Amino acid sequence: MTVLQNFEKTVLSEVCPAGEAWMCEVKKGQYFRIIDLEGNQAVDTLFISAENPSERYSATDTLAINQYIYLEKGTTLYSNVGRPMAIIHDDNCGRHDTLGGACSCESNSVRYAHETYPMHSCRNNFMYALAKHPIAQKHGLNVRHIGPNINFFMNVPVTAEGALKFEDGISAPGKYVEIQAKMDLIVLISNCPQLNNPCNAYNPTQIQLVVRDSEEA
Amino acid sequence: MGLSNYHNNQTLWTEVLPGGHHWSGRIQKGALLQFKALSAHANVSLFCVHADDKLERFNMPDSLKGQHTAFLSTGNVLYSDLGRVMASIVTDEHGWNDTLCGASRPEQIKKQFGTRTFQDARNQMYQSGVDGLLVEMAKFSLNQSDLSATVNLFSKVAPDATGKLSYVTADNTDQIVELRFQMDCLVFLSAAPHALDSSASYSPADIQLSLFKANPLSESDICRDACPQNQRAFANNARYYALSSI
Numbered sequence: 001m002t003v004l005q006n007f008e009k010t011v012l013s014e015v016c017p018a019g020e021a022w023m024c025e026v027k028k029g030q031y032f033r034i035i036d037l038e039g040n041q042a043v044d045t046l047f048i049s050a051e052n053p054s055e056r057y058s059a060t061d062t063l064a065i066n067q068y069i070y071l072e073k074g075t076t077l078y079s080n081v082g083r084p085m086a087i088i089h090d091d092n093c094g095r096h097d098t099l100g101g102a103c104s105c106e107s108n109s110v111r112y113a114h115e116t117y118p119m120h121s122c123r124n125n126f127m128y129a130l131a132k133h134p135i136a137q138k139h140g141l142n143v144r145h146i147g148p149n150i151n152f153f154m155n156v157p158v159t160a161e162g163a164l165k166f167e168d169g170i171s172a173p174g175k176y177v178e179i180q181a182k183m184d185l186i187v188l189i190s191n192c193p194q195l196n197n198p199c200n201a202y203n204p205t206q207i208q209l210v211v212r213d214s215e216e217a
Numbered sequence: 218m219g220l221s222n223y224h225n226n227q228t229l230w231t232e233v234l235p236g237g238h239h240w241s242g243r244i245q246k247g248a249l250l251q252f253k254a255l256s257a258h259a260n261v262s263l264f265c266v267h268a269d270d271k272l273e274r275f276n277m278p279d280s281l282k283g284q285h286t287a288f289l290s291t292g293n294v295l296y297s298d299l300g301r302v303m304a305s306i307v308t309d310e311h312g313w314n315d316t317l318c319g320a321s322r323p324e325q326i327k328k329q330f331g332t333r334t335f336q337d338a339r340n341q342m343y344q345s346g347v348d349g350l351l352v353e354m355a356k357f358s359l360n361q362s363d364l365s366a367t368v369n370l371f372s373k374v375a376p377d378a379t380g381k382l383s384y385v386t387a388d389n390t391d392q393i394v395e396l397r398f399q400m401d402c403l404v405f406l407s408a409a410p411h412a413l414d415s416s417a418s419y420s421p422a423d424i425q426l427s428l429f430k431a432n433p434l435s436e437s438d439i440c441r442d443a444c445p446q447n448q449r450a451f452a453n454n455a456r457y458y459a460l461s462s463i
Contacts, residue, residue, distance in 0.1 A: 054362045060277070060319030064412040069317070069380040080361060082322045099287065099317070101278020106300030110283050110450045123298075144362040148278050158376050162287040162313070 002037050003174060004208055012211040018204040019193030021125035023135045025050055026185045026211055031089060033178040034189075035208040036153050040169035040201035042192040043152040044102045044122040047077065047085050050184035053139050055079045059098040059148040069158055071096040071150060077179065080147070085185065090178040093171050097156040099164065101148050102126065103194045112196045122149075125190035139186055151192075152177050154199050168198045180214070223307040223397060223439075224249045224429035231428070234261075236421030237342075239349030239407045241356060243268050244398045246458075249307070249431040252370055252394045252424055259371035259389035259422035260411040262320035262346040264354075264364060265295070265303055268401040271359060273297045277316045277366030283446045287376075289314045289368060292443040294399070294450065301453045303402055305440035308395035311387065313373040318382075320346025320367045321412040329410070330419040343419050349407035357403055370394050371422075372411040384413035389422060397431045397440075399454055 004015070011030070015037070016022040026032045034043050049055035058080040063069060065078050073091040076084045088096075101107075104123030108116040126146055130136050153171040158164050193204050220226050229248075233255070234240050244250055252261055267273035276298035284293050291309040294302045306314070323345040333343040350364060371392060373385040410421045434441060441451045 054360065056362075058319065060317060060366045061322070063382060064318035064325075067382045067413065069376045069382055080364070082324055099278060100282050101276065104279070104298070104300070106298070106453070107276075107279045107283060107296070109453060110279075110296065110300045110446050114449065114452070143272055147365050148276075158287045158380070160375055160377055162375060164281055164285055164287045166282070 005035055005176070005210065007210060007212050009213040010210060011213060012209070014209050015206050016189065016191045016209060017206050018191060019120055020191055021129040021133070022189040022191065022209060023129055023133045024187050024209065024211060025135060026181045026187055028181050028184050029214050031178050031180050031212050031214060032187060033176055033210040034152055035174065035176045035210070036171045037173060037208055038205035039173040039175070040171050041205050041207055042154040042169070042194070042199040043207055044190040044192050045150045045152055046146065046188040048141065048145055048186040048188065049079065049085070050139065050186050053141055053145050053186070055081055055083070056145060056147055057085055057150065062098060071098055084182045086179040086181050088177060089180040093153055093175040093177055095155065095170065096177060097151040097154040098148070099158070100151050100154060100156050100166065102190060103192065108196060116196060119195065120193040122190035122192050126188060129188055135186060166197055166199060169201060222432065223395060224431050227429065229428045229430065232426055234406060234408050234424040234426055236423050237344045237409050237419070239344070239353050240426070241353035241403065241405045244402050244404050246398055246400050247431050249395055249397045249429045250404070251427040251429065253427070254371055254389035254392045254422045255425055256422040257388045257390050258416060258420055259392070259424060260408065260414065261370040261424055262350065262367040262407045262409065263370060264350055264367045264405045265402040266359070266363070267297060268403050271357065271363070271403065273299050274363065274365055275303055275368070281316065283450070284444060287317065289316055292439050294440050294447055295368065296450055300450060301457060302399040302447070302450045304396040304398045306394065307397050307439055308393055310392040311371050311389060311394065314394070315369040315372040315374040315411070316366055318369065318374055318412045320350055320407055321409055322347050325412050326410065329414065344409050346407040346409040346412070349409055350405050353405040369411055374413060382413070384411060384415055
């Protein structure tokens with residue numbers, strides 16, 4: 001049974017169905033929580049500065065500044081100009097990925113077979129949001145603003161020899177991750193529809209998204 | 218190094234990219250760009266986009282997950298975000314090219330090495346990777362939004378069992394990396410130190426750049442046939458160039 005989470009000071013609580021794009025804005029200081037309602041769901045997430053969309057989450061700056069390959073509770077997420085965008089304030093999943101990027105019909109054609117090209121993908125979700133979502137239109141977002149993303153709840157172990165593996169998720173129903181914004185953020189999510197590998201346990205499911213004010217606000 | 222299997226050994230042009238400095242140019246499909254480190258401590262942060270459609274750019278995550286690796290070396294290719302091969306790494310004498318850390322930021326260079334401006338030191342000034350790349354990209358009307366993850370040639374960054382990343386030093390003197398281009402690319406280079414370079418002094422190696430005409434791919438190619446994923450990506454290039462020979 002799906003259990004939604006409830007909080008004091010909630011300003012937004014929505015459910016994003018399996019495989020869809022989703023956007024919101026999060027003000028500096030607010031908490032933004034993603035809840036894996038049914039387990040083993042990869043959530044491809046981009047953070048973009050609301051003040052200046054040419055500043056966005058940077059996987060490479062986050063890896064180089066933290067000198068650490070996974071995202072965990074306490075990890076600061078940095079932008080492409082090296083500024084803190086958000087911190088992972090709370091988490092009960094354990095580890096999240098920022099190497100795997102987003103699936104796309106083009107990369108599916110390379111990874112699996114040309115016949116997978118028509119299958120729904122995260123990059124198509126990002127493009128749909130760029131084309132249609134009022135928040136994307138308000139900020140004038142386009143494909144140039146899309147960079148390597150975070151895959152919340154995804155498990156991509158890397159060995160000391162540099163091997164990279166996509167393993168079954170370590171998430172489960174009710175697992176969550178919560179960031180606190182360090183600047184005003186645009187959030188762009190694809191609730192991953194990938195069916196060709198175990199990142200969603202071959203069964204993409206819905207997620208809950210919650211924005212709430214901090215206790216002090 | 219003996220005769221190459223991947224080009225005709227006739228240099229079309231050669232020049233030195235001094236350590237710390239930056240460069241850009243259009244490299245055509247069928248050309249091979251050779252990088253030779255001229256001293257111990259080399260790094261080249263490379264970013265590239267499709268010359269005819271600059272929104273098609275090198276995609277680090279797609280390159281890593283497609284080839285099941287956390288670094289790029291001989292036999293690997295650079296995928297674009299449209300599922301095509303931009304360039305093939307046909308030679309890598311260092312054995313590891315980092316793609317995790319991006320180009321070095323001005324703050325990282327300042328923290329590790331201090332500051333040397335043009336006024337202080339003329340062309341011996343300390344430059345960062347990001348600023349060098351942005352200067353080169355601006356020549357083509359590209360900016361910070363267009364810059365994504367780089368390939369850091371001659372640099373190794375590896376995780377330990379817990380996931381902590383470390384820069385692994387090596388003597389790069391005379392090492393060669395060769396990229397064979399599979400589409401026309403705008404190529405942006407910075408020879409500034411790597412973001413995690415822990416050297417005591419700012420002493421990035423000069424890099425000899427040499428361009429060759431690549432040999433046609435043989436029946437079994439070191440990069441195309443390294444894995445079925447690369448074969449399918451090359452097939453995507455063939456579709457793109459369906460009216461011309463690849």
